[in-house]
Amino acid sequence: xxxxxxRRSLVVAIAAAPLLLALVxxxxxxxxxxxxxxxxxxxxxxxxxxxxxHNNTTGYGARMNTRHVSPVVCGAAGTSSVWSMITDGTGTxxxxxxxxxxxxxxxTTVYYFTECGLCDNTDGSIQTSAPVNKGAVGQQSNSSYNxxxxxxxxxxxxxxxxxxxxxxxxxLTSNLNTYSVMLFTPSExxxxxxxxxxxxxxxxxxxxxxxxxxxxxxxxxxxxxxxQTPAMMQPIYDTFPYGGYTxxxxxxxxxxxxxxx
Amino acid sequence: xxxKSLRRRTLTFVSATIFMVMAGMMIAINIxxxxxxxxVRTTARINLAxxxxxxxxxxxxxMRSVPSTIPAxxxxxxxxxxxxGGNPVLMYLDPATSVTGMISQAxxxxxxLAIDNGPGLSVTNAVLASVTxxxxxxxxxxxxxxxxxxxxxxxxxxxxxxxxxxxxxxxxPGSSSNNCAVVVSNNYMVLDPTTGAFLVSTFG
Numbered sequence: 001x002x003x004x005x006x007r008r009s010l011v012v013a014i015a016a017a018p019l020l021l022a023l024v025x026x027x028x029x030x031x032x033x034x035x036x037x038x039x040x041x042x043x044x045x046x047x048x049x050x051x052x053x054h055n056n057t058t059g060y061g062a063r064m065n066t067r068h069v070s071p072v073v074c075g076a077a078g079t080s081s082v083w084s085m086i087t088d089g090t091g092t093x094x095x096x097x098x099x100x101x102x103x104x105x106x107x108t109t110v111y112y113f114t115e116c117g118l119c120d121n122t123d124g125s126i127q128t129s130a131p132v133n134k135g136a137v138g139q140q141s142n143s144s145y146n147x148x149x150x151x152x153x154x155x156x157x158x159x160x161x162x163x164x165x166x167x168x169x170x171x172l173t174s175n176l177n178t179y180s181v182m183l184f185t186p187s188e189x190x191x192x193x194x195x196x197x198x199x200x201x202x203x204x205x206x207x208x209x210x211x212x213x214x215x216x217x218x219x220x221x222x223x224x225x226x227x228q229t230p231a232m233m234q235p236i237y238d239t240f241p242y243g244g245y246t247x248x249x250x251x252x253x254x255x256x257x258x259x260x261x
Numbered sequence: 262x263x264x265k266s267l268r269r270r271t272l273t274f275v276s277a278t279i280f281m282v283m284a285g286m287m288i289a290i291n292i293x294x295x296x297x298x299x300x301v302r303t304t305a306r307i308n309l310a311x312x313x314x315x316x317x318x319x320x321x322x323x324m325r326s327v328p329s330t331i332p333a334x335x336x337x338x339x340x341x342x343x344x345x346g347g348n349p350v351l352m353y354l355d356p357a358t359s360v361t362g363m364i365s366q367a368x369x370x371x372x373x374l375a376i377d378n379g380p381g382l383s384v385t386n387a388v389l390a391s392v393t394x395x396x397x398x399x400x401x402x403x404x405x406x407x408x409x410x411x412x413x414x415x416x417x418x419x420x421x422x423x424x425x426x427x428x429x430x431x432x433x434p435g436s437s438s439n440n441c442a443v444v445v446s447n448n449y450m451v452l453d454p455t456t457g458a459f460l461v462s463t464f465g
Contacts, residue, residue, distance in 0.1 A: 047429070076380060077427055092344055104426040105377045105448055111462075114396070117344060121395035122310040123317045125350035126343045128463060130428045130443045132396055134408075136376050136459040157400040159309060171458065174407040178396045181309065183345075196429065 042075035042197040048240030050202055050256040051192030052233040052248055054217055059086045061152030061218025062189035063225060066099075067168060068110045069210040069257075070139055073103040074199035081113075082193045082203045082210060082256075084149045086160070086186040093118040093184035097149040097162040100131055101139075103200075109136050112147070112176060114162040119180035122159060127180055134176035137169045146213065153182065155221040189217045193256040195240065202243040202258040209246065209255030216252065227252040311401040314411060316353040316393050323348075326465065327417050327449055331356045331390050340465040344443070351449065351463045355391040357414045362455040363389075369416035372457030373450045381423035385447075390417050392451050394461055410461050416452045428464055 062084040071080035083098025097114045101107070112135035119127040145167035153160045160180045166172040191212050193203045204210030216225040217232075230248045246255040308315060320335040325348075327338055335355040339348040364372070370384035397409040405411055428443045445464035453460055 045427070076424065102426070102428070103379060104422055105379045105382070105420075108378060109376050120307075121350060122308070122398050122400050123315050123395055124308045125317050125395055126345075126347050127396055128340050128349040128351055128465075129344040130340070130445060130464040132394070133448075133459075133462040136462075157309065157403060158307075159400040159403075172408065176408050177399070177406045179399050179403075180396065181307070196427075 040074060040199060042078050042199055044198070045196055046198075048195050048198070048202070048243065049192045050240055050243035050245045051190065051212070052215075052228075052235050052245075052254060053188055053190040053192070054228055054232050055089070055188045055234065056217075056219055057187060058219050058221075059186045059189040059217065060221045060223070061150065061216075061225065062086050062096075062191065063148065063150035063152070063214070063216045064191050064212050065146035065148050065214045066210060066212045067146050068099040068101070068139065069204045069208050070201070071101050071110075071203050072201040073101055073107060073195075074197050076104050078103045078195065078197045078200035080193070080195050080200050080203055082212070083113075084151065084189070084191050084212075084215075086151050086153070086189050087117075088184045088187050090184075093182075093186075094190075095119065095151045095160050095162055095180055095182060095186075097151055097164050097178070099147070099149075099203075100133075108138060110139055111136055112164045112166060114151075114164070114176075114178035116160075116162070116178070116180040116182070118183045119160075120183065122179050122181060132178060134164055134178070135166055135169060135172055137166075148214075152218055153186070153221050191215055193243070198241060201260070202240060202256060204255060204257030205261035206244075206257055206259065207261065209257045211253060211255045213251075213253035215254075309400040310398045314393070314398045316395070316398075317350065320353055320355075326447065327352075327354065327386055327388060327419050329386055329388055331388060338449070338465070340445075340463070350395050351465050352417075352451075353393040353395065354388075354417065355393075355412075357389050357391040359389065360414055360454050364416070364455060364457050366416070369418050369452055369454075369457060372452055373418035373420050376459055377420045377448055377450065379422070382420050383423075384418055385421040386417075386419035388417050389454065390415065392417060394451075394463065397461070408460075410451055413451070413460065414454055415460055416454055416457070418450045418452060420448045420450055422446055422448075426464075 064084045081100040083096045085096030087094035095116045100113045111133040113131040115131045148165035151162045162178040164176040320337045323337045338351045340351045343349045394410040425444045450462040451460045
């Protein structure tokens with residue numbers, strides 16, 4: 001986490017950058033950045049995914065490592081996220097953790113987030129269905145560090161832990177945990193990148209895939225984590241027209257990216 | 262003979278029916294037991310938090326936004342974003358006293374807008390409080406993470422969007438409906454009182 005003063009300096013520098021560029025002309029060769037064409041108006045809202053999932057009769061834990069690579073989000077509401085989750089497959093009931101950028105709030109901040117669609121807090125109160133932001137970091141296009149995102153059910157407590165083990169922020173020295181009482185029975189685990197408008201960029205670019213690695217699942221409560229093999233995983237619902245993904249690897253990993261770069 | 266046969270058949274049928282019903286009940290009990298073992302509940306309101314963290318029971322005032330001053334006795338801040346209806350608890354706030362080296366209210370607001378720097382955003386409130394995020398509270402017997410926001414003195418900065426923001430909770434591929442849409446206007450940012458560093462935030 002950048003300290004406030006240095007963050008303010010950064011903001012000032014970013015704000016001044018266009019003026020400086022105008023002064024020195026366009027002869028400066030800028031480094032290749034993320035796709036620039038997708039940053040405009042958002043059009044038709046929908047949910048677009050690239051990734052893999054494991055359909056099972058039970059799915060009590062999901063874990064992966066990744067880092068968010070250069071998303072560009074559209075308009076005032078576009079999002080780009082990557083996450084792991086356990087779910088009952090209905091589309092509304094899930095517990096997940098991951099990284100999220102939402103243009104309404106920022107086009108430079110990536111939030112670590114957890115989210116539970118149908119959960120209570122441990123004190124019995126209703127838990128929000130909106131994301132809870134557990135940390136704020138910048139884009140991580142050149143990072144060699146992978147954050148770990150996991151969710152798992154613990155039979156002895158009756159509670160699901162959604163955990164982020166941050167690697168991209170040196171000021172975060174402990175895990176970021178959310179505790180949820182699930183009001184559904186999970187039956188699968190998913191690992192996806194997601195956008196809500198076609199103009200937003202799926203995490204990852206052609207030259208720098210967003211690699212999801214060390215993918216593991218728990219098929220029984222209190223069981224052991226199992227690395228997910230290609231035979232266990234399905235690359236389905238790749239409906240996003242600009243998304244790409246690599247074949248699922250035997251070591252439990254795959255890459256996603258936006259094909260417009 | 263016909264009657265005897267019919268009676269015998271009837272008795273056989275009744276016996277078989279009773280057997281099947283009992284077998285069905287046993288299967289149902291087994292299924293129920295199996296589900297109980299994994300403790301995935303279909304009803305809410307079981308308090309699994311350690312007694313020291315049960316803020317819900319100790320705060321009597323509820324509000325739909327973070328107030329500009331925290332009333333004595335604390336306040337429960339509610340959201341409107343539970344997909345099943347009702348009002349989720351976003352955070353519990355208790356009065357707090359200033360700490361050494363604390364940044365000002367204005368600085369806290371500026372720090373919040375350095376993180377949330379989207380177009381048109383504004384700071385509409387900033388208040389010092391002792392903050393407890395209910396989703397950070399572990400079940401009894403589990404030690405909270407050092408990063409947990411539980412009774413943490415912090416600036417709570419309300420960053421408000423000029424227009425409602427969709428924070429959809431439909432996150433499963435193949436979901437065609439948007440019936441779990443969540444729309445928010447505020448990001449309640451909890452910042453370290455001396456550094457302004459981001460601790461956690463929740464939408465409402």
